[in-house]
Amino acid sequence: xxxxxxxxxxxxxxxxxxxxxxxSAYGAISAALAAEEITQVLGADHGITGVLSDKLYDxxxxxxxxxxYLKNTPASELGSCRYKLAEPETDDTDYKRILEVFQKHNVRxxxxxxxxxxxxxxxxxxxxxxxxxxxxxxxxxxKTIDNDLWGTDHCPGFASAAKYIATSAMEVSKDGxxxxxxxxxxMEIMGRHAGWLAASAALATHFGAxxxxxxxxxxxxxxxxFLNDVERIYxxxxxxxxxxxxxxxxxxxxxxxxAKTSATxxxxxxxxxxxxxxxxxxxxxxxxxxxxxxxxxxxxxxGAHLASATDLEEAEMAGRKAVEAAVAxxxxxxxxxxxxxxxIGQYVCxxxxxxxxxxxxxxxxxxMEWITPExxxxxxxxxxxxxxxxxxxPERPTENSxxxxxxxxxxxx
Amino acid sequence: xxxxxxxxxxxxxxxxxxxxxxxSAYGAISAALAAEEITQVLGADHGITGVLSDKLYDxxxxxxxxxxYLKNTPASELGSCRYKLAEPETDDTDYKRILEVFQKHNVRxxxxxxxxxxxxxxxxxxxxxxxxxxxxxxxxxxKTIDNDLWGTDHCPGFASAAKYIATSAMEVSKDGxxxxxxxxxxMEIMGRHAGWLAASAALATHFGAxxxxxxxxxxxxxxxxFLNDVERIYxxxxxxxxxxxxxxxxxxxxxxxxAKTSATxxxxxxxxxxxxxxxxxxxxxxxxxxxxxxxxxxxxxxGAHLASATDLEEAEMAGRKAVEAAVAxxxxxxxxxxxxxxxIGQYVCxxxxxxxxxxxxxxxxxxMEWITPExxxxxxxxxxxxxxxxxxxPERPTENSxxxxxxxxxxxx
Numbered sequence: 001x002x003x004x005x006x007x008x009x010x011x012x013x014x015x016x017x018x019x020x021x022x023x024s025a026y027g028a029i030s031a032a033l034a035a036e037e038i039t040q041v042l043g044a045d046h047g048i049t050g051v052l053s054d055k056l057y058d059x060x061x062x063x064x065x066x067x068x069y070l071k072n073t074p075a076s077e078l079g080s081c082r083y084k085l086a087e088p089e090t091d092d093t094d095y096k097r098i099l100e101v102f103q104k105h106n107v108r109x110x111x112x113x114x115x116x117x118x119x120x121x122x123x124x125x126x127x128x129x130x131x132x133x134x135x136x137x138x139x140x141x142x143k144t145i146d147n148d149l150w151g152t153d154h155c156p157g158f159a160s161a162a163k164y165i166a167t168s169a170m171e172v173s174k175d176g177x178x179x180x181x182x183x184x185x186x187m188e189i190m191g192r193h194a195g196w197l198a199a200s201a202a203l204a205t206h207f208g209a210x211x212x213x214x215x216x217x218x219x220x221x222x223x224x225x226f227l228n229d230v231e232r233i234y235x236x237x238x239x240x241x242x243x244x245x246x247x248x249x250x251x252x253x254x255x256x257x258x259a260k261t262s263a264t265x266x267x268x269x270x271x272x273x274x275x276x277x278x279x280x281x282x283x284x285x286x287x288x289x290x291x292x293x294x295x296x297x298x299x300x301x302x303g304a305h306l307a308s309a310t311d312l313e314e315a316e317m318a319g320r321k322a323v324e325a326a327v328a329x330x331x332x333x334x335x336x337x338x339x340x341x342x343x344i345g346q347y348v349c350x351x352x353x354x355x356x357x358x359x360x361x362x363x364x365x366x367x368m369e370w371i372t373p374e375x376x377x378x379x380x381x382x383x384x385x386x387x388x389x390x391x392x393x394p395e396r397p398t399e400n401s402x403x404x405x406x407x408x409x410x411x412x413x
Numbered sequence: 414x415x416x417x418x419x420x421x422x423x424x425x426x427x428x429x430x431x432x433x434x435x436x437s438a439y440g441a442i443s444a445a446l447a448a449e450e451i452t453q454v455l456g457a458d459h460g461i462t463g464v465l466s467d468k469l470y471d472x473x474x475x476x477x478x479x480x481x482y483l484k485n486t487p488a489s490e491l492g493s494c495r496y497k498l499a500e501p502e503t504d505d506t507d508y509k510r511i512l513e514v515f516q517k518h519n520v521r522x523x524x525x526x527x528x529x530x531x532x533x534x535x536x537x538x539x540x541x542x543x544x545x546x547x548x549x550x551x552x553x554x555x556k557t558i559d560n561d562l563w564g565t566d567h568c569p570g571f572a573s574a575a576k577y578i579a580t581s582a583m584e585v586s587k588d589g590x591x592x593x594x595x596x597x598x599x600m601e602i603m604g605r606h607a608g609w610l611a612a613s614a615a616l617a618t619h620f621g622a623x624x625x626x627x628x629x630x631x632x633x634x635x636x637x638x639f640l641n642d643v644e645r646i647y648x649x650x651x652x653x654x655x656x657x658x659x660x661x662x663x664x665x666x667x668x669x670x671x672a673k674t675s676a677t678x679x680x681x682x683x684x685x686x687x688x689x690x691x692x693x694x695x696x697x698x699x700x701x702x703x704x705x706x707x708x709x710x711x712x713x714x715x716g717a718h719l720a721s722a723t724d725l726e727e728a729e730m731a732g733r734k735a736v737e738a739a740v741a742x743x744x745x746x747x748x749x750x751x752x753x754x755x756x757i758g759q760y761v762c763x764x765x766x767x768x769x770x771x772x773x774x775x776x777x778x779x780x781m782e783w784i785t786p787e788x789x790x791x792x793x794x795x796x797x798x799x800x801x802x803x804x805x806x807p808e809r810p811t812e813n814s815x816x817x818x819x820x821x822x823x824x825x826x
Contacts (some may be wrong), residue, residue: 017591046593075587082592163814167718170816174488175715178430179495180459185711207815277687294710299596302588305580305719308814391814401576401721401804402620403583 002329005135006037007108011059012044013143014114014121015082017075018157019164019304020315020407021113021143025078026070027319028111028141035327038109042413044311046079047112048121052094054101058413071316072396074304077406080114084156085121085399088128095128102129102136105413109137109326113319115144115155116361119334123356126332139322140334140356143315147196147302150362151354152336156315157301159389162200164303164310165189165243165296166390169204169211172294173241181290182238184230184283188276188295191245193217194365197300198245199378203390206383212240217247218366219375221256226279227286229376234287237262261282268318313331314349321351334359339388347388415742419450420521420547420779424472424738425457427527428495430488432577432717433728434526434556435819438491440732441481441524441554442472446690448740451522452644455826459492460482460525465507467514471826477481480510482819484729489719490819493527498534501541507540514568515542515549518826522550522739528557528568531775532747536769539745552735553747553769556728558714560609563775564767565749569728570714572802575613577716578602578656578709579803580816582624583617585707586654594703595651597643598697601689601708604658606630607778610713611658612791616803619796625653630660631779634669639692640699642789647700659688697773718816722805727762734764747772752801760801 010030011028013021025043032041041059044050057078059067070077088095101107110129112122119140126138142149147158169187176185189198195216204210212233215221233240257275274294284291318335325333333353340348370382397404424441426434438456444693445454452471457463472480481492501508511663514520525535532553539551555562582600589598602611608629617623625646628634646653661669670688689706697704712761731748738746746766753761783795810817 013591016590046591049593073587074584076591077587079593080591082594167816168712168716170818171487171715171717172711174486174490174818175430175711177488178426178459178493180462180492181495203815207812207817208820209818274690292711294712295708297707298585298588298705298711299581299707299709300711301580302584304584346434387813393811393814398806399620401806402616403580404620405583405587405622407621 004037005108005137006039007106008040008042009038009109009111010044010056010107011111012047012051012113013076013078013080014047014112014118015080015144016147017080018143018301019074019160019307020157020312022070022073022077023312023315024113024141024143024319026067027316028323029067029367031320031323033060035323037327040105040413042105043078044383047081048085049081049083049085050079051099051101054104056105056413057410061411062408066406066408069397069404071312072304072394072403073405074302077408083122083292086115088124099132099134107136111141113140113141115146115149116363117355119149120350120360123360126356137326137331139326139330140359141318141322142334142336145197146191146194148194148363148365149359150364151338151359154389155338156318158196159311160303160307161197161300162203162386163308163390164300164306165197165200166203167306168296169201169241169243170207170209172350173204173209173211176241176292177239182234184234184240184242184287184289184291185274186242186244186279186283186291186293187211188244188246188293190296190300191217192247193363195245196366198243199366199382200386201243202378203383203386211240211243213376214243214378215245215248215376216243216366216370216371217249218371220251221248222375227282230283231287232337234289244275244279248275266344291395305396307394308387308390309394312394317351325353332356418521418550419451420454420519421455422451422522422524423455423457423469423520424524425460425526426489426493427460427525427531428557429714430493431556431558431714432487432573432720433570433725435483435486435490436725436728437500437526437556437569437732438552439480440729441736442480444472444733444736444748448736450740453518453826455518456491460494461494461498462494462496463492464514465510467517469518469826474822474824479819479821482810482817484725485717485807485816486818487715490821494711497530498537501537511538512545512547515547518567520549524552524554524735524800526556528559528562529776532562533773536773537606539769550739550744552739552743553772554731554735555747555749558610559604561607561608561776561778563777564772566752567750567802569724569731571609572724573636573716573720574610574713575799576721576803577713577719578610578613580719581709582614582656583620583622586617586622586624589654589705590652595647597647597653597655597700597702597704599655599657599689599692599696599704599706600624601657601659601706603709603713604630605660605801606776608658609779609812610773611656612779612795613799614656615791616796616799623654624656626789627656627791628658628661628789629779629784630658630662631781631784634661634665635788640695643696644700647702657688657692720807720811721803722807723802725807728742730764738766745769
């Protein structure tokens with residue numbers, strides 16, 4: 001049993017928002033408020049940037065009912081950021097400032113909720129604190145619709161986005177078939193390097209109405225094969241729905257959408273977009289068909305009204321487990337999910353801890369054996385992987401049939 | 414009491430699909446199957462084009478449970494078309510063929526479900542049949558997400574699309590605020606000439622998180638005023654959500670998006686799209702902000718998972734009432750909705766009949782007094798109009814947490 005560590009905690013949200021990241025925040029905040037070792041629960045405004053600017057909210061002053069509404073509120077209610085910390089060996093300015101703020105508020109627990117880059121931030125802070133001698137337990141809470149975090153069976157946020165995508169693909173598939181004149185529809189789905197989300201559209205096909213073709217960034221994009229595929233299906237059925245990952249790239253590594261934009265985000269990643277329109281032009285030229293490009297854009301990552309109850313519960317538990325583990329003495333870890341099946345074959349999610357160092361900056365992609373040999377669809381193994389994760393419709397608070405989101409007071413500490 | 418007219422009926426779907434057009438089909442089909450005067454219930458494949466090609470399905474051979482699933486199946490399950498009939502005085506080829514098919518199957522009832530153009534088709538057939546001496550009762554069933562049909566308080570399909578748009582706007586509004594770096598988001602919403610759908614995004618603002626600005630095609634687009642509005646709000650809040658109708662046009666009538674495409678649909682309407690991207694470019698240039706264009710595209714008209722229970726019920730009733738009225742002797746009419754409020758102020762929908770001639774080709778727009786003097790938002794009168802229509806979440810059949818749609822056998826008659 002670790003020594004009892006008494007002090008305040010900070011909870012921060014980072015990276016792209018999801019439908020259930022606030023459920024993780026709720027899990028962490030409510031567990032922290034209940035923990036006797038934790039003297040004050042602080043929410044960082046816009047993640048680590050709020051720590052740097054000492055903009056911290058006292059979560060203990062929030063109405064418990066409003067905090068509970070966080071579970072069904074999409075996007076990052078505390079605010080997010082894409083701030084990249086320098087290597088502490090190169091430039092420790094930010095770390096010294098973080099230490100200063102931690103000391104000011106007697107912060108002994110730091111919980112950071114995010115994806116790859118955020119686990120990197122988390123890991124760096126953890127190592128710096130250990131070196132500086134300020135006792136502070138640092139825990140990562142996973143989050144990413146991209147599902148590309150290493151070491152965990154899946155990530156909170158992925159399944160809800162996948163459910164949104166699969167349901168939308170099912171609806172659009174129905175819509176794309178109505179005219180006798182025919183139509184090709186190209187649906188662009190998020191995912192820079194990993195195709196988990198684009199692959200999820202195939203679930204619609206499994207249930208009778210979905211994409212005919214699915215292209216993932218795990219394999220090089222073969223434009224000629226793509227055009228041949230679309231042409232063949234369109235000639236056969238007069239309708240064709242194609243799901244594509246925004247990260248499709250040619251064999252030389254350049255993104256198919258690349259020439260469209262040269263903007264980059266704070267981490268130096270190219271900002272993608274416009275892929276569907278570009279492919280639509282190609283298909284139109286080849287087939288003469290009417291082509292509809294659809295970009296799911298932000299809708300897919302904030303579609304809380306279609307959240308998976310399983311995902312929502314796991315997201316909340318991830319936050320809760322992080323706090324419980326830290327209070328019990330753990331540090332420098334991320335909460336991860338391990339999948340098992342019980343005696344009657346029901347999916348079970350087990351919560352385990354992984355060293356942050358092993359998680360940070362590693363990417364998990366769709367296994368090649370789950371992609372068909374033609375590189376234009378996914379296998380049933382992928383469906384078996386995904387299906388348990390999207391189960392269940394959560395109770396969704398509404399007011400006059402519109403969503404009822406949390407209204408936080410955000411009182412500065 | 415009209416003379417009893419015994420024979421088959423045809424039910425056809427036309428124009429753009431909606432989330433609830435199949436609920437109208439279900440209402441009409443189930444009422445027709447129950448009517449003793451109706452000897453056979455035929456579903457036209459792809460609307461009037463299925464009549465012309467004598468491709469008619471015997472709906473009596475469908476499993477009743479599958480027919481019931483139609484209520485929650487989006488898009489036009491029988492297939493739709495955008496086929497424009499010639500004026501019968503100019504060219505009566507199609508009409509003669511329709512008469513031939515009607516006579517072959519002893520069709521004495523014709524129900525056509527669609528928007529403006531479809532009511533025009535319906536009206537022309539009604540007049541031709543009357544002139545030809547073939548006794549056939551013709552009834553229009555309204556449908557359009559655009560809500561622009563004249564003479565009816567609202568149209569089936571509108572409220573479900575509006576609910577989808579308002580809910581999505583609420584979610585995107587949350588998402589657009591997460592980064593401290595700020596963002597302008599431009600959401601492009603369907604509506605060529607009438608701004609009912611774009612205006613619906615304002616419902617999200619009414620419930621605490623929605624667009625800051627709403628632009629409708631009812632007024633000429635003032636680009637300079639638009640850029641000033643966006644810049645002012647972005648400077649103030651570092652975030653700005655704008656809802657725009659695809660039909661925005663300059664004072665000279667040209668669509669703002671026009672230069673992007675020169676394609677037209679079967680009725681000679683310009684095919685719009687790309688407006689959000691175009692406006693995003695302008696805003697980026699003016700403000701330097703990160704700008705996200707989002708086009709709701711087909712998603713908004715097939716988002717059955719967010720259908721309004723009120724809309725769904727009214728859509729089914731519209732189909733049912735059309736059949737009941739025709740059997741009772743009516744012809745050349747469209748079912749329309751009249752709004753009233755009961756003693757305790759609850760919204761009530763009354764079903765009335767309007768002459769097709771008065772409905773066809775007339776367009777109902779958002780009243781100017783419901784648009785703010787600055788032309789950049791809607792008034793509370795619009796919210797009062799919309800709110801009752803989006804109420805209620807229908808029971809949504811699912812299978813493994815994915816939608817369960819109707820699977821029809823479609824047996825040719």
